[in-house]
Amino acid sequence: MSNIAYIPGDGIGEEVTRQGIKVLEYLDGVYNLGLKFEKFDLGAERYLRTGDILPDDVLNKLESFDSIYLGAVGDPRVEPGVLEKGILLKLRFYFDQYVNLRPIKLYKEEFSPLKGKGLEDIDFTVVRENTEGIYAGIGGFLKKDTPDEVATQEMISTRKGVDRVIKYAFEYAQKFGREPKLTVCDKSNVLTYAHNLWQRSFKEMGKKYPDVEQNHFLVDAMTMKMVRNPEVFDIVVTCNIFGDIITDLGAELQGGMGMAVSGNINPESISMFEPVHGSAPDIAGQNIANPLAAVLAAGMMLRELGYGNLTPKVEAVVKQALENKMVTADQGGDLSTDEVGDYLVKTLKSNE
Numbered sequence: 001m002s003n004i005a006y007i008p009g010d011g012i013g014e015e016v017t018r019q020g021i022k023v024l025e026y027l028d029g030v031y032n033l034g035l036k037f038e039k040f041d042l043g044a045e046r047y048l049r050t051g052d053i054l055p056d057d058v059l060n061k062l063e064s065f066d067s068i069y070l071g072a073v074g075d076p077r078v079e080p081g082v083l084e085k086g087i088l089l090k091l092r093f094y095f096d097q098y099v100n101l102r103p104i105k106l107y108k109e110e111f112s113p114l115k116g117k118g119l120e121d122i123d124f125t126v127v128r129e130n131t132e133g134i135y136a137g138i139g140g141f142l143k144k145d146t147p148d149e150v151a152t153q154e155m156i157s158t159r160k161g162v163d164r165v166i167k168y169a170f171e172y173a174q175k176f177g178r179e180p181k182l183t184v185c186d187k188s189n190v191l192t193y194a195h196n197l198w199q200r201s202f203k204e205m206g207k208k209y210p211d212v213e214q215n216h217f218l219v220d221a222m223t224m225k226m227v228r229n230p231e232v233f234d235i236v237v238t239c240n241i242f243g244d245i246i247t248d249l250g251a252e253l254q255g256g257m258g259m260a261v262s263g264n265i266n267p268e269s270i271s272m273f274e275p276v277h278g279s280a281p282d283i284a285g286q287n288i289a290n291p292l293a294a295v296l297a298a299g300m301m302l303r304e305l306g307y308g309n310l311t312p313k314v315e316a317v318v319k320q321a322l323e324n325k326m327v328t329a330d331q332g333g334d335l336s337t338d339e340v341g342d343y344l345v346k347t348l349k350s351n352e
């Protein structure tokens with residue numbers, strides 16, 4: 001039994017997540033998962049109609065769910081940032097979703113931007129710390145707008161914050177890693193306090209996971225390796241800012257935002273799964289948006305809900321859709337968003 005809060009959001013959010021829901025409903029029917037969905041009206045329409053962004057009674061209600069499945073928010077009629085901050089960031093903060101999980105997986109050989117690197121090579125997962133680091137928002141100005149201005153931005157690493165994300169990464173590696181291997185990515189040679197804590201935490205925690213191979217990359221070396229030999233990575237754990245940057249590099253390695261998926265996770269509370277792309281107002285309402293990232297996000301949610309055996313099935317049909325060009329125009333096909341969803345369900349059925 002799992003209760004899923006479904007927030008389609010704005011623009012193409014509704015069109016792409018509808019396909020994810022189709023896939024989930026199909027799997028639910030076949031495997032008796034007991035999934036229950038409740039749709040939440042959040043986003044631009046509600047804001048423009050009522051002035052509400054994410055009211056407290058909705059937040060309270062969300063607490064009783066197991067997971068959140070989200071499309072995208074953002075609308076040209078609303079000032080940039082209002083919905084993104086008021087919904088996405090607020091949910092991440094409220095539920096203390098301290099892990100941002102970003103699989104970097106190439107699904108089609110010809111999307112690879114790297115010469116000679118294919119499906120076997122580009123397949124790893126980044127576990128990004130999602131609540132602290134240099135994005136904690138601590139800092140200030142002195143003598144602002146004068147020639148003597150000073151601006152500071154502090155990098156916060158707490159023992160609790162670092163330990164919990166590293167622990168999550170070890171457990172994730174143990175359960176879902178290929179080899180399994182966990183790489184810690186930091187800048188401990190220069191950030192001799194903050195990332196010294198990361199090093200100590202990683203080494204101490206690592207003793208409890210002797211079956212997980214452990215190694216270390218400085219972030220600059222990491223970016224080079226991601227381009228030259230991405231196959232050396234299995235699971236990677238890193239701080240907030242480095243995670244932000246290397247996951248965007250990773251999204252390009254896997255063929256762009258159309259395939260990139262993100263999980264905002266608190267293993268003890270409520271996690272949220274979404275495609276990385278936005279609401280794409282330029283193509284909204286035309287039934288041409290690519291739903292594959294939204295469908296992969298649904299697959300990722302299944303893993304977090306404890307149905308990890310079904311995630312590879314979802315990944316497999318996405319791969320088949322790409323191979324058979326049963327995809328939208330941006331991926332070289334000529335299907336509509338809905339038709340891609342129908343194809344995925346039909347293919348799941350025939351794969352049984």
Ligand code: NAI
Pocket residue numbers: 012016071072073074075076080081084088257258274275276277278279280281282283288289290291330
């Ligand atoms: P975007 O990702 O929405 O669109 C960028 C470009 O990619 C557009 O040309 C769009 O048509 C295309 N695109 C995006 N997703 C696609 C899909 N599934 N299939 C086919 N083409 C796709 O980013 P943009 O334009 O910067 O932002 C639009 C709105 O979305 C803004 O309000 C922004 O704040 C919001 N946004 C929300 C996010 C979220 O909810 N997580 C993430 C990023 C942006």
Ligand code: MG
Pocket residue numbers: 244245248
């Ligand atoms: Mg980014």
